[in-house]
Amino acid sequence: MTELEKSMESLITVFHHYAKEGGNKTTLSKKELKKLIETELPNFLKAQKNPDTVECIIKDLDQNKDDELDFEEFVPFVAGLTIACEKHYPLHHQKKGKK
Amino acid sequence: MTELEKSMESLITVFHHYAKEGGNKTTLSKKELKKLIETELPNFLKAQKNPDTVECIIKDLDQNKDDELDFEEFVPFVAGLTIACEKHYPLHHQKKGKK
Numbered sequence: 001m002t003e004l005e006k007s008m009e010s011l012i013t014v015f016h017h018y019a020k021e022g023g024n025k026t027t028l029s030k031k032e033l034k035k036l037i038e039t040e041l042p043n044f045l046k047a048q049k050n051p052d053t054v055e056c057i058i059k060d061l062d063q064n065k066d067d068e069l070d071f072e073e074f075v076p077f078v079a080g081l082t083i084a085c086e087k088h089y090p091l092h093h094q095k096k097g098k099k
Numbered sequence: 100m101t102e103l104e105k106s107m108e109s110l111i112t113v114f115h116h117y118a119k120e121g122g123n124k125t126t127l128s129k130k131e132l133k134k135l136i137e138t139e140l141p142n143f144l145k146a147q148k149n150p151d152t153v154e155c156i157i158k159d160l161d162q163n164k165d166d167e168l169d170f171e172e173f174v175p176f177v178a179g180l181t182i183a184c185e186k187h188y189p190l191h192h193q194k195k196g197k198k
Contacts, residue, residue: 004113004139008181010106012188040103071185079178082107086170089111 011078014040015071027068030058044081110177113139114170126167129157143180 001009018036019028028036034054037045045053061073069077100108117135118127127135133153136144144152160172168176 002139002141003109004135004177007106007109007113008177008184010102010109011181012185014103014106015185016188036103040101042101072182075178075182078103078107079174082110083171083174085107086111086114089115 011075012071015074019071024068027066027070028074029068030054033058033069033074041081110174111170114173118170123167126165126169127173128167129153132157132168132173140180 014036015028016026018032018039019026021032021035022029037054037057050056057077058067058069061069061077063073064070113135114127115125117131117138118125120131120134121128136153136156149155156176157166157168160168160176162172163169
């Protein structure tokens, strides 16, 4: 498998690892999303001032209003974060190159 | 780094690996996108009947019409593919579990 394929597969397996815990096995409840974020993106929540961040994320992404996130609703969250991270990539990458 | 963080970073590093080759170092030209897809997603192009698939992808995703894909324009392509792959995940995952 290529690096990009592994990256795509990881996104799927991480989602299902947390989705399968309670209730609906293929969606993330608020509790499961919170656990995923706390475990997989430990710095993300800490950096948020709003204590209701997880609630806001679900509200923004939950297209079918079932208070859960299916995979298609979850991906834009990770895509948005990755795009934000990439904005720091060129600078970080050049600095590393200078040593 | 967590699995999700690695997956996000891989997406960034794979993009920049191909973007840095020619002309604009932070965008994918048609040639660079084609090389990325052929190398990182070998089965994807083979499965396409349309020989102009790469052209269509750029046309669909190139928001600022510069004939190049920056990272923000590239991510929806990978996100869409990952969502399509995930549709096969539950079935594949259950079959694996049955052995």
